[in-house]
Amino acid sequence: MPRVTRIIHAMTGASATPYAFRLLEVLAKAKIGVELMASPNVDELCRVESGTTLAEELAKIYGSAPAAGESLGKAEDGGPLVRRHGLGDFAAAAASGSGHEVPMLVLPCSTGTLGRIATGVSDNLITRAADVCLKERRRLVLVPRETPLSAIHLENMLTLTRAGAVILPASPGFYYQPGGIEDLLDFIVQRILDQLGVRLRILKGWGEND
Template identity: 50%
Template sequence: MTENCSKELTGVAEFEAEVTLAITGASGAPYALRLLQVLCQANWRVHLLVSSAARVVLATEHELKVPSAPDAMGKVFSDAVGAKPGLIKAYGRDDWFSPVASGSAAPKKMVVCPCSTGSLAAIALGCSDNLIERAADVVIKERGQLIVVPREAPLSAIHLEHMLKLANLGVTIMPASPGFYHQPASVEDLVDFMVARILDHLGVEHDLVKRWGYGGAR
């Protein structure tokens, strides 16, 4: 009975695990889309949160027009990454009755990718003025896994103080700074490098890049 109820609530028969993915207004839309794609390929259920600034960035960097209505938004992302029905569930910025807004229902894992310095500050200060901030606050208070992927340069002392505060709370700070030792041949290779590191921390199996010491440079 419990299993059947779970399947009805999720809207998809079976999935490996679930995660909240928040996309905010920093540069780095390709990271977010590739991460979403691989999570769906791994059959992970994704609770998707997208800020209004992120919609502007997605249109600018990836020519992806994202509507504000959650159902339409979910369809656009599902089509963009080829996700099967039910794996992506999008929410509005003020959807306080969504599962991610409560510690009793939210996934224990969350990634903010890319993470703007404004979102970084709000999360560090526990503002919870919108669903992205509240979802992050929930994961922190429930002692779950929160990964933030800042994309900014240079970093001011304010940014660094917020990162240190979150790191001291157990949040993983993973700046979008891909390596080059795998001899990337394209922008896509650089994107995959960062996405691979995020997937490693989430515990998602992948073969996006060769691991150090196993096979050498490509």
């Protein structure tokens, strides 16, 4: 697999925003570019989970927060470190099969967005970009956070897996004796990096106990 230097990262309104911000922090430090899209529900999740807003969280990582249509910084591939897309921007490269050949991540992935992707409802840039990944046989990693799961959720996950997506639930292991929340975040973030093909190691001795 060629070295991955840019990803599409979509955030939707499921719990688990700390995983997303930890991942963005790791990618920014490594100069991996991000095409970022976020559903309007992410702000409410940030408020409930950390008493912040999406803009405040992005500013902690990138120095300031890009509005929809704005880019910040410079990544290793010469493109922006982060480029924020509005959800109605169907002219974005990610919305077209002839656009970005980069892997896509949906983290957190709500069961609503998961269901829309599973049934081909390309009603915004997130679901359209995911649809493009599936039809072009590009890597698509979905990180749902819900429990328990209904038959509808499970059938949608099976449909997506059969269509080529990777379902990576936000369920960290405890067999490596995590010392706190940051270790739990890093467990999942490492799995996501591996699945996206981003060659970064954030866990020391990773694999020894895997």
